[in-house]
Amino acid sequence: MTTTRIHAARHHTRDRADELSPFGVLILLAGAFLSIMDFFITNVALPSIDTSLHASTSSLQLVIAGYGVAYAALLVLGGRLGDRYGRHRLFLGALVGFVLASLACxxxxxxxxxxxxRIVQGATAALLVPQVLATFHHTLDGERKARALALYGATSGIAAVVGQLVGGLLVSADIAGTGWRPIFLVNVPIGLVVLVVAARIVPATKSPHPVGVDLPGTVLFAATLVALLVPLTEGHALSWPWWSWALLALAVVLGAVTYLVERRAERRGEVPLLPPSLLRLPSMSRGLLMVLAFSIGFGAFMFVFALTVQNGLHEDALHGGLAILPMALLFFAGSVLAPRLISRFGRAALAAGALVQLAGLAWLVAVLVTGWPHVGLWTMAAPLALAGAGQSMLFAGLFRSVLADVPTHLGGIGSGALITLQQSGLALGVATLGTLYISLAPHGVPHAFAAVEYVHIGIVALLALGAAALPRFTSGAVSTPVTDA
Structure with missing residues (x-):
């Protein structure tokens, strides 16, 4: 009995030493915030970059695509490396690389x-971000983990809005005649502060059973994403040349080959980059599909709303960012409340959040269509706030669901897969629904916006129905992953 108590006390002490403090959660979120924000911050700066560097349209697209493709292609590898070499070490190293790449930009x-x-910046961001979720997964339990995951969801949504808002503010300020350059240079002091603090207060964790890097799976998976995202990002700007269609066809082939190679590797007893058995977990398979759908709608909305405000209502970049501020504020507030509401009401809270978001989007479409072109920013504030509140509940629940059944030693892989699907969904939303908007806008901006949002509303309606297929949420079971004992 005494020996048992001693072991229990040591285990308890070790757990307390490995716990992540609330301030540590915020520091990790700050690192993730910088990485996510930089995907969006460049959008409003493209005209200034064009004027300064005399860039072609395709080059300007690559400024965004280079970051996004490198980011999406290496996320799962970043989670794998964190599991093997230590999440704390990789977070700090990747943050140093991100700061240096931002300075170079x-x-x-x-x-x-x-x-x-920008490609280097995206690659270092891909190594950094999975360590945040994996550290939450390893060091937090119960409601603390649920709250941290919800805050990550809020960070993801707010970073998109703040990226456009801060980008517009810095470009408009034209500090010392530097034009667009401060949108990248601002990362340097903030990143150094996060680096110093994280080095002191974030606990070091890694998988107790680290595995090697799956080189064939890594190369095939990265090639699949590149073949998919490059033509979707560049195709419209270049009028869809033949090679863009060839790459899309190649992406399908590469995706099938990747699955076969990974399945055979797992059957041989190896741990592939994306274990098919992990993706077959109900929480992963269903949750990832819903995260992808949510991100497609969110990415498209952010893109077409910015164009509607700036090109349709003729507001500048700064006011375009300010217009969406009500959504950001309610998204954040809802994310803070979401863990408690989800624990109490379970999947019904997700369905309710989706219905609230649907109502906000429908209201916004009605405001724009009936009031055009005399639509003030204040008249859009209430429907945007309603949509943001609903989004926060849905997104927090999806993040919580996807990682619910992931074993602790595969936390980095699960986190990387989650963020990869999120990032890929954002790109797919812009490429597909964004292209629909651009093709319809010459015939009427409000009706082009409405057409895209009807599709978005349909996606949200399916998510409301799909919430019933997610694992049940309880105050204890959902937050405690299966361990590798």
Whole structure:
């Protein structure tokens, strides 16, 4: 009995030493915030970059696509490396790389070097972000984990809005005649502060059973995403040349080959980059599909709303960012309350959140269609706030569901897969529904916006119905992953 108590006391002490403090949660979220924000912050700066560096349209697209493709393609690898070499170590190393790449972006003398620096910036972001969720997964339990995951969801949504808002503010300010450059240079001091604090207060964790890097799976998976996302990002700007269609066809083939290679590796007793058995977990398979659908709608909305406000209502970039601020505020507030509501009401809270978001989007469409072109930013505030509140509940629940059954030693892989689907969904939303908007806008901006949002509303309605297929939420079971004992 005494021996048992001693072991229990040691286990308890070890657990307390490995716990992540509330301030540590915020520091990790700050690192993730910078990485996510930088995907969106460049959108409003493209005209200034064009004027300064005399870039072509395709080069400007690559400034965004280079970051996004590198980010999405390496996320799962980043989670795998964190599991093996330590999440704390990889977070700090990747943050150093991200800060240096941001500095290179801000000082780039021509567009080619800017594109190269953006690719490095996206790659380091991909190594950094999975460590955040994996550290939450390993060091937190119960409601603390649920709250941290909900805050990550809020961070993801708010970073998209703040990216456009801060980008517009910095470009409009034209600090010391530097134009667009501060949108990248601002990462340097913030990143250094996060680096110093995280080095002191974030506990070091890694998988107790680390596995090697799956080189064939890594190369095939990255090639699949590149073949998919490059044509979807560049195709419209280049009028869909033949190679864009060839790459899309190749992406299908590469995806099938990747699955076969990963399945055979797992049957041989290896741990592939994306274990098919992990993806077959109900929480992963159903949750990831819903995260992808949610991200497609969210990415498309952010894109077409910005174009509607700036090109349709003729507001500048700064006011375009301010217009969506009500959604950001309610998204954040809802994310803080979401863990408690989800624990109490379960999947019904997710369905209710989806219905609230649906109502907000429908109201916004009605405001724009009936009031055009005399639509003030204040008249859109209430429907945007309603949509943001509903989004927060749905998104927090989806993040909580996806990682619910993931074994602790595969936390990095699960986190990487989750963020990869989220990032890919954002790109797919812009590429598909964004293209629909651009094709319809010449015939009427409000009706082009309405057409896209009807599809978005349909997606949200399916998510409301799909909430019933997710694992049941309880105050204890959902937050406690299966361990590898």
């Amino acid at each position: 801000g000082l780039a003398p021509d567009v080619d070097l800017l594109i190269a620096a």
